[in-house]
Amino acid sequence: MRVVAQGTFDILHPGHLHYFREGKAMGEELHVIIARGSNVTHKDQPVLPDRQRRDMVGALEMVDQAHLGHTEDIFVPIERIDPDIILLGHDQHHDESDIEAALAERGIDCSVERASRMEPRYNGELFSTGQIIDRICTERC
Ligand SMILES: Cc1cc2nc3c(=O)[nH]c(=O)nc-3n(C[C@H](O)[C@H](O)[C@H](O)COP(=O)(O)O)c2cc1C
Numbered sequence: 418m419r420v421v422a423q424g425t426f427d428i429l430h431p432g433h434l435h436y437f438r439e440g441k442a443m444g445e446e447l448h449v450i451i452a453r454g455s456n457v458t459h460k461d462q463p464v465l466p467d468r469q470r471r472d473m474v475g476a477l478e479m480v481d482q483a484h485l486g487h488t489e490d491i492f493v494p495i496e497r498i499d500p501d502i503i504l505l506g507h508d509q510h511h512d513e514s515d516i517e518a519a520l521a522e523r524g525i526d527c528s529v530e531r532a533s534r535m536e537p538r539y540n541g542e543l544f545s546t547g548q549i550i551d552r553i554c555t556e557r558c
């Protein structure tokens with residue numbers, strides 16, 4: 418089974434590791450698609466360049482391959498990877514049924530599932546790139 422996870426992954430944190438571990442446990446191969454900075458429009462643009470984010474995710478032991486996302490069509494990397502499961506992040510804005518419909522239209526046989534959320538375990542632990550950046554600005558700038 419080949420599983421795909423996707424996201425921005427600007428500054429890595431334990432929530433990302435939880436998402437990747439869950440994806441890897443669902444199959445044998447975990448592929449991660451790194452969103453292009455130009456496509457991150459629903460929140461602040463990533464601080465780090467696309468390739469740096471790809472290289473950091475690709476170095477993790479549970480990730481078999483990290484791929485730069487396509488700039489225009491998010492289904493191009495999916496067609497190339499040909500996964501059995503697309504694992505959406507717990508808070509990703511994408512709708513399961515919209516993705517399933519787009520996959521069916523393209524003849525891609527793949528299920529869409531939703532990952533669980535990991536809660537912070539101790540005081541001060543942060544599971545959000547945006548919140549890490551905010552803390553840096555508050556405490557260091
Ligand atoms: C199945 C799937 C494939 C995706 N492929 C790409 C892609 O090729 N290029 C890209 O820039 N974003 C892609 N995305 C979108 C991002 O991964 C992501 O949802 C968004 O841009 C970043 O915000 P988020 O990490 O808060 O979800 C894909 C999303 C999904 C669900």
Ligand SMILES: Nc1ncnc2c1ncn2[C@@H]1O[C@H](COP(=O)(O)OP(=O)(O)OP(=O)(O)O)[C@@H](O)[C@H]1O
Nearest residue numbers: 424425426432436506507508534535544545546547
């Ligand atoms: N605490 C968490 N538990 C499980 N998955 C998480 C957690 N935090 C983030 N993820 C998942 O990691 C993926 C990538 O997250 P992304 O880098 O886009 O944003 P983020 O880390 O949530 O930060 P921000 O708050 O800035 O959006 C998303 O699919 C998200 O659901």
